[in-house]
Amino acid sequence: xxxxxxxxxxxxxxxxxxxxxxxxxxxxxxxxxxxxxxxxxxxxxxxxxxxxxxxxxxxxxxxxxxxxxxxxxxxxxxxxxxxxxxxxxxxxxxxxxxxxxxxxxxxxxxxxxxxxxxxxxxxxxxxxxxxxxxxxxxxxxxxxxxxxxxxxxxxxxxxxxxxxxxxxxxxxxxxxxxxxxxxxxxxxxxxxxxxxxxxxxxxxxxxxxxxxxxxxxxxxxxxxxxxxxxxxxxxxxxxxxxxxxxxxxxx
Amino acid sequence: xxxxxxxxxxxxxxxxxxxxxxxxxxxxxxxxxxxxxxxxxxxxxxxxxxxxxxxxxxxxxxxxxxxxxxxxxxxxxxxxxxxxxxxxxxxxxxxxxxxxxxxxxxxxxxxxxxxxxxxxxxxxxxxxxxxxxxxxxxxxxxxxxxxxxxxxxxxxxxxxxxxxxxxxxxxxxxxxxxxxxxxxxxxxxxxxxxxxxxxxxxxxxxxxxxxxxxxxxxxxxxxxxxxxxxxxxxxxxxxxxxxxxxxxxxxxxxxxxxxxxxxxxxxxxxxxxxxxxxxxxxxxxxxxxxxxxxxxxxxxxxxxxxxxxxxxxxxxxxxxxxxxxxxxxxxxxxx
Numbered sequence: 206x207x208x209x210x211x212x213x214x215x216x217x218x219x220x221x222x223x224x225x226x227x228x229x230x231x232x233x234x235x236x237x238x239x240x241x242x243x244x245x246x247x248x249x250x251x252x253x254x255x256x257x258x259x260x261x262x263x264x265x266x267x268x269x270x271x272x273x274x275x276x277x278x279x280x281x282x283x284x285x286x287x288x289x290x291x292x293x294x295x296x297x298x299x300x301x302x303x304x305x306x307x308x309x310x311x312x313x314x315x316x317x318x319x320x321x322x323x324x325x326x327x328x329x330x331x332x333x334x335x336x337x338x339x340x341x342x343x344x345x346x347x348x349x350x351x352x353x354x355x356x357x358x359x360x361x362x363x364x365x366x367x368x369x370x371x372x373x374x375x376x377x378x379x380x381x382x383x384x385x386x387x388x389x390x391x392x393x394x395x396x397x398x399x400x401x402x403x404x405x406x407x408x409x410x411x412x413x414x415x416x417x418x419x420x421x422x423x424x425x426x427x428x429x430x431x432x433x434x435x436x437x438x439x440x441x442x443x444x445x446x447x448x449x450x451x452x453x454x455x456x
Numbered sequence: 457x458x459x460x461x462x463x464x465x466x467x468x469x470x471x472x473x474x475x476x477x478x479x480x481x482x483x484x485x486x487x488x489x490x491x492x493x494x495x496x497x498x499x500x501x502x503x504x505x506x507x508x509x510x511x512x513x514x515x516x517x518x519x520x521x522x523x524x525x526x527x528x529x530x531x532x533x534x535x536x537x538x539x540x541x542x543x544x545x546x547x548x549x550x551x552x553x554x555x556x557x558x559x560x561x562x563x564x565x566x567x568x569x570x571x572x573x574x575x576x577x578x579x580x581x582x583x584x585x586x587x588x589x590x591x592x593x594x595x596x597x598x599x600x601x602x603x604x605x606x607x608x609x610x611x612x613x614x615x616x617x618x619x620x621x622x623x624x625x626x627x628x629x630x631x632x633x634x635x636x637x638x639x640x641x642x643x644x645x646x647x648x649x650x651x652x653x654x655x656x657x658x659x660x661x662x663x664x665x666x667x668x669x670x671x672x673x674x675x676x677x678x679x680x681x682x683x684x685x686x687x688x689x690x691x692x693x694x695x696x697x698x699x700x701x702x703x704x705x706x707x708x709x710x711x712x713x714x715x716x717x718x719x720x721x722x723x724x725x726x727x728x729x730x731x732x733x734x735x736x737x738x739x740x741x742x743x744x745x746x747x748x749x750x751x752x753x754x755x756x757x758x759x760x761x762x763x764x765x766x767x768x769x770x771x772x773x774x775x776x777x778x779x780x781x782x783x784x785x786x787x788x789x790x791x
Binding site (some may be wrong): 257259278279280281283284288289291295296297298299300301303304305307308309311312313316317318319320321322323324325326331332334335338339344347348366367369370 | 645652
């Protein structure tokens with residue numbers, strides 16, 4: 206079967222008079238390393254919200270591995286393998302990394318509604334929490350409430366949580382946003398180590414990161430897809446330079 | 457991966473499982489009070505029932521962050537269910553308690569979907585509205601509820617042995633104590649379970665909870681149903697131990713009082729409801745003995761002080777005085 210990992214067909218979202226997403230169609234190949242770039246206000250986060258089911262589209266469809274998921278709520282799409290991170294941290298401030306990851310893992314193992322047993326009593330779940338904590342360098346902070354973690358670690362937890370759902374498709378919304386220089390390395394390493402079979406759509410402003418990570422790039426401008434292509438082609442494209450890359454152009 | 461790391465994670469996740477000595481001391485102290493001050497057994501019974509009622513609100517407010525001003529709907533329906541059963545001759549208290557809790561749970565289950573949309577204000581109004589409607593239904597259906605006269609009835613002996621009511625106030629207090637303890641232990645386990653953790657996630661960040669695959673709506677319906685059952689059980693206990701059911705059970709002030717109790721004691725900490733209920737009722741008893749018309753002034757003052765100073769600050773101050781126990785041990789029930 207050759208269906209794309211994730212496909213948008215004619216997605217359209219109107220907020221009052223504002224056309225936030227204007228007839229966007231694109232496909233994310235299996236195992237893709239695809240970046241979505243565009244100036245501020247281009248509608249990148251709205252597009253992610255449409256794909257993940259946080260807001261319903263005015264028109265259009267979302268297909269996950271060939272299955273139409275347009276009518277499904279966000280949590281059901283996650284169960285089918287579509288996960289995301291958020292541009293602004295969406296964490297559980299008073300829960301610890303171990304608890305937060307445990308939530309995602311239990312949910313995936315159909316244990317999330319267990320009300321008769323104490324959390325932490327299923328060895329399979331604990332082992333997976335441990336694995337994620339170690340992979341993201343959070344094992345020393347497993348008992349630290351999330352709100353007390355340094356920002357860079359919160360950013361790592363943001364990614365770890367998305368990965369804990371074992372996605373087939375992962376949407377990363379500016380994973381390195383606001384991370385201080387000295388903690389940036391850890392984020393880049395975490396991105397590089399993401400499983401190769403997971404299709405990834407990266408939204409990012411940092412062009413170094415985009416060009417080192419992505420093998421395909423789409424450019425979104427004013428809610429429309431301007432162009433999609435290989436990084437070299439995008440870097441050379443005059444229209445892209447004009448609207449987005451400006452004087453910072455790479456290539 | 458190391459065995460120590462695995463053990464550390466497991467120990468961390470299970471850190472609240474064991475009953476610690478301040479918790480045990482708390483329950484033993486209540487039991488001793490029932491035997492030691494029999495003249496106060498009616499008051500203790502009232503506190504225990506209010507504590508269970510407050511626990512029911514803490515399940516939704518403290519654990520899941522769902523506000524409600526209509527908890528009296530479930531309290532009232534539980535009380536009337538027990539009263540009507542007893543009036544009809546089915547007067548075994550434990551049977552009545554189960555039926556009352558089940559009926560209240562049913563009402564909770566069907567009204568819970570109303571809470572899934574909108575803001576906290578929406579939820580306050582929806583829950584308030586449901587309680588008002590139910591109170592009015594009870595008023596209009598006097599053939600069933602006795603209308604403004606209420607219902608007077610006799611309940612059977614507990615387990616066929618122990619009379620409740622005015623001749624058996626200690627029995628009544630013990631009955632409420634046992635029911636409260638069992639339901640508290642269940643709530644405590646629930647709060648520590650993956651389900652309870654998911655409720656904490658919904659309270660802390662519903663968007664992210666959904667993004668982890670948690671069906672947030674279903675979890676809220678589930679905990680609201682449990683909460684309604686608890687409130688119904690509290691109502692049934694009150695009806696059975698006083699052998700009266702009257703329309704004021706549905707009153708707005710009951711929903712508001714129980715909210716005050718949870719806020720005074722601290723939401724999200726299962727003992728908060730119990731502590732708040734005890735503080736509220738003891739204060740009312742003490743102050744109203746001195747100045748009958750004035751006691752709400754002091755409750756109001758206490759509320760303002762608590763909300764403005766912030767309970768965390770008060771708890772932190774206590775924790776400094778009494779380092780280990782106050783913060784760690786007593787937080788037995790939080791998720």
